[in-house]
Amino acid sequence: MDSTSQPTPGKPVRGSKTGQPIMVIFDLLGRSWAMGIIWHLNNGPSTFRRLQKYCENISPTTLNTRIKELTKAKLIIRTVDGYTLTDHGLQLFKLIHPLGKWAKNWAKNYQDI
């Protein structure tokens, strides 16, 4: 089945052997669409299909893998209304939220590539 390695504090992660929390979170968030999912869920609970649609047709395989990882990491949880951010997840969202404004500014100053 799915043998993706779950980034876990204290255990080696993709790239990092020490399992420092920051490296663990970098690994977790560094996987495809992880931040996008958290970003979207801030708008409220979402079903699998809606999430998939929002994430510009992310493949169901990847979405499902990401959901499992984020759930194990206790950043999201499944409720009757769909997937939702946990308290931890919400805190994390608040931390990455400023990236939105920064990214727009960065994009504006982005030239001649």
Add this chain to the structure above:
Amino acid sequence: MDSTSQPTPGKPVRGSKTGQPIMVIFDLLGRSWAMGIIWHLNNGPSTFRRLQKYCENISPTTLNTRIKELTKAKLIIRTVDGYTLTDHGLQLFKLIHPLGKWAKNWAKNYQDI
């Protein structure tokens, strides 16, 4: 040679077709070791080998690819002292900096996986 797609505002990125800045930055930062590199460079300029060592022996291939991408994105730049954060890069670091503290707390509350 290396045909990695550079995440660029306004252009489709890995996963996102609209090229919204936040999605672009998620793609860029979501690649292996990207955030780790920025994290480390906050400690001052670093040479290729030192960076490699710091990033727990990231493969030179990946490091080089990441360096090229981050340089094109104007987040880092090469100086006589080694690779350094640009102003944009420093701003970005400041935004992700709180993740360190958050991650430690998250890791503490992380159980029964």
Add this chain to the structure above:
DNA sequence: TCCATACACTACAAATTATGTAGCAATACT
């Protein structure tokens, strides 16, 4: 109840990325 939808996934093969080892050219030092 039977049929049609819609949802939440799973299977699986192909494409893209990352890793790890080896090594090369350029500079610095002795």
Add this chain to the structure above:
DNA sequence: AGTATTGCTACATAATTTGTAGTGTATGGA
């Protein structure tokens, strides 16, 4: 000149992501 270090590149293997198709389960009428 000889040696060491740095900044990479080559290349084969491994891991991740994608895309398409399809399965099983609920829900909603007719």
